[in-house]
Amino acid sequence: MACNSTGGACGSDGGGGGCYKDNAGDENRKPSTNMITTCLKCKATQATVFTGGDGGGRFCPECFRSNLYGKFKLAVTSNALISPTDKILVAFSGGPSSRVALQFVSEMQLKAQNNFNATANRDRSLPVFGVGVAFIDESEINSVTSSNLDKAIEDIKAIVSTLPPPTKELHVVPIRNIFSTKTNDGKEMLKNLMSAVDDVTGKDDLLTHLRMLCLQKIAIENGYTKLVLGSCTSRIACHVLAATVKGQGYSLAADIQYADARWEVPVVLPLRDCPLQELNILCNLDSLKIVEIFNESRAGINGLISSFVKILQEENPSRECTIVRTAGKLTPFPFNRIPEVDVDDANMASQRRQKKFNLRPIESLPPESFCPICNSPMSCNSNLEPMREHFRAACCSSCQYQILPEEPSSMEEFYSFLPESLIARAKNGNQKWIREKIQDCLLLDDEDES
Template identity: 80%
Template sequence: MACNGSGTGCQSGCYKDDTDDNLTTENKLPADVNGDDNHCRHRTRCLKCKAVEATVFTGGDGGGRFCADCFRSNLYGKFKLAVTSNAMISPTDKVLVAFSGGPSSRVALQFVSEMQLKAQKNYDATANRDRSFPVFGVGVAFVDESEVHSVISAVTDKAVEDIKQIVSNLPPPIKELHVAPISNVYSTKTSDGKEMLKSLINAVGDATGKEDLLSHLRMLSLQKIAIDNGYTKLVLGSCTSRIACHVLAATVKGQGYSLAADIQYADARWEVPVVLPLRDCPLQELSILCNLDSLKTVETFNETSAGINSLISSFVKILQEENPSRECTIVRTAGKLTPFPFNRIPEANADDADLASQRRHKKFNIKPIESLPPESFCPICNSPISSYSNPESSRELFRAACCPSCQYQIVPDEPSSMDQFYSYLPESIIARAKHGNQKWIREKIQDCLLLDDEDEV
């Protein structure tokens, strides 16, 4: 018998009636056991289909548990939404995918290839009716940086062979592979580009400056490949994780004004516009997909650096381990910065615009760009510059045309070193600096110029 809850503080354990005994797992009714099992199964089911057991667990914004099929669908959906809502790829485009060998560029290549395959199937299905949906072309570019890294030639050759195999195994249509040394940026200036490149890199004393300059030269090399082969868009595999690191690194290096230019979905300040379709995809998810689908990656040039970029990367990695949402939060916060007018793909001419592209622009209210913005651009990193000054000394003209970050970390201070550094620059960088100087002069004498519709007195 029980004490009837008399409140006497009985410690004998007799305060419960036999009918109220706690049921152990073994004594529970079958319905109770099934209820717990159902709850456990519910907690491990895929969040999307809610029918299959989850096998993939992710962190960050939108993270959770998925089955393999839903995980692929969710990740591809992020990619497709970024491409469609920002008009990154139109049926008349010829797209060049920059491939570095890592998970990000590997997934970017895979997704672009899948999108092209679907477009090809749609095109074949309308072969006997209306061919208003042409299929965009796809090429792959790999920039060989072994000239500036201490890499054994056999390792580089193996990496190139692996890349060739990856590209050849992609579904049709066939993708053309372009493998070019990073010194190809000198092809229009001198045949001894390799030595010029080494001299240019060695002329920079700052470790972060060396790394940044190499990154800028890589972009110039990709642009050259795209221009020489008639590509209209350049796809980079920059993901949420990499962009988060760039946000913090750019802030530390004093690139706050130009930061918004680099983190948007599209960037039309380049001759061949650059697009980032994986901007909303964390590296963790991209790596998981590579493992799930056995997407082969390639180990290329991974040298450790003591510069700011490496420190920031390690810092963000620690933040991500503590809170899986940190990378997404950093990118989302930086995304509130006002983008530049060139952070939108210009609308095609009416004569060239296809029906699908017109419908896409109408759906997402994409407004055309009337003209390029009036900002000046750094000749080295192509960052927009808020103000531009032109000194009297001709030796300082190039320095004055550069952004403060490049002036501090890349351009030498000593006049003699500056002269050497300038002599090693690719012609494309020098041409941009000259264009900036001419633009500055024109702005200064703008009031004295006659307009086309004005008659001379």
Template identity: 65%
Template sequence: MQHKSQKNFDASRDRSLPVFGVGVAYIDESIISPIPSNDFDSGIDEMKLIVSSLAPPSKQFFVIPTESIYSPDCAAGRDQLTKLASAVSDVTGKEDLVEHLRMLSLQKIATENGYTKIVLGTCTSRIACHVLEATVKGQGFSLSADIQYVDARWEIPVVLPLRDCLSEELNTLCNLDRFDSLKTIDVLQQPRSGINGLIASFVKLLQQENPSRESTIVRTAGKLTPFCFNRIPEVGDDNGHLASQRRQKKYNLKPNESLPPESFCIICNSPLKKTGSATFNGIDNGETRAAAACSSCQYQILPKDPSSLEYFYSLLPQSMSARARDGSISHELLRDQIKDYLLSDSDDGT
């Protein structure tokens, strides 16, 4: 079926155009979380073997170091990334930052190689952990954005086809696969720590007591209303438009044109809750950018000393720092627009 779907003759009316291509990417984070070189090399070789054995057409396999998001010169990027990781003292915050950088790396690979979607292997078990992690970290407002089938807030939309699959089911499938095309590479998995590690242990214990707990957690969180970007952007196809309308009705989604533009965290790109125009009254540039981060990033990633904020922002990759500059500019523009309606500290409101 996969081979037939990728044959231009069968799958496309215009047989001169390719239907779609598939690539597999692994983000090398060893500069932050070191892995023994022998384990790393054996894991990469095994992944290459798996990808090469997949059904035709051939898939590209990318091994990209995290520091490449800074510049093609990995040496310079490595130094910058090391300083950034050292600037985050909180263990959980450092893990979360690495996860955000991983997404930026995937976005970079997809953009440079012409891919139009990023497919993640995030399953029900991982989403259940994320639901509890986000709850503990105070990310309840943005939680629904992370657990949908589609996340188009990024330049390249992200899809989660394994959202309804438990990790135990996937492990069983891998063990039963007689062609060895499905495997788990355990040697490259780093143990989680801090809040994330505690939640992972807690969910594992719940699953041992009752195998349906993970699904229950995800189904409960699934009752949250998705954001407007939790859908594939429409491209003018009538059938796609009808399908989009059905999804809007089923999941209580509002059309894009009826919703105001979202504000996003400059670090993790989570949607921010609008707290009112008074937030922008009487704060300087550094504080404005700090206010443009979600509460979790402010508490766990950003430095506590306001004088260190500019140095921290200088260590961010260009895509993150640009988001910080854009957020600062948009806040300044908003303040200019509403300054005539703001009350000064001396006004009593009468």
């Protein structure tokens, strides 16, 4: 509230009325304590939860929880992230973000189940989407004692078993499984690959890419149709700045949208609008158990950016939201939409999103080429098949600088350590681009070759 220091009408309302000075004459008088501590949402209960950021304010516990769940549900419904026919896999790391994501997805599934049970005519009811949970065991990379790992896995099993019905299947999979063959358990291959990367930022990024490959493998082998990540506003804000510093500006828009269908199993981010501070508060309020077995601290550029954003957030609680909102103005890629399904509500949400971002139909757009390592879209399509001699040229500039060795002999060795799934995906993606590129020059079966 601003007042005219020279006297006269209060500058805040333009007309003298409503200023707290008018009735008291004490310029230092503040609004009453009741006004300050009342919940902004219900305006009836004392506020005990205080948050920062764009959606910040003061809430009572019930309204705070309702507000946070509302952000999650709005993201899901507005962007058609989950449909009744889906089988959802929730990536669970044990931290507060993935814990809240699992809790909210479970609650949404329970409500869908209750609606299904309450429907008189079962034949006309929509099915209830399924939910599974995936935990990636990274003990080969992170130094963790076997006893601590066993205890963490038992805690995760207990968390999943206590979720409301329907029952959720838990997948505990070592990250080395992406290297596994009939004659090799993948442990040595994983160790060799990580050792071949000298740059600390490159190691951190490569681990992130391998984790995604492992989650995709779990989802594909078990018939899941969507992969839910617990990426929140705080994590995405760090990614925005880190990607910019590492030269990933072109592909940045691909990673920060609510949906990402460039993967075989589409990835969705329903907590995109939820800051980490609020997720931590909810875990404390609802006693949601956190299982932090692996070190979540980032290394190299990623670690520096995380520390920088933390300082910014302490100075101004809106900084993380501002970063994500600003980056959100970037135009999404065609694959940043969920493929249409037969459910009318999901189709309508998809059409609204397409209109909002002025996205053209996928058929009218040229195909993208993707980096074989990080799967980032590239600004120019490569016409080189990513075999050993051309693999570097097929990668994005960030992976070339941060991950790939410079010496040809070291590059040869690095290539030999890559998982077959990564190499196969790179070859298939490049061959698909070549086929689409020459499609106009191909003859159809019913055309005269003469």
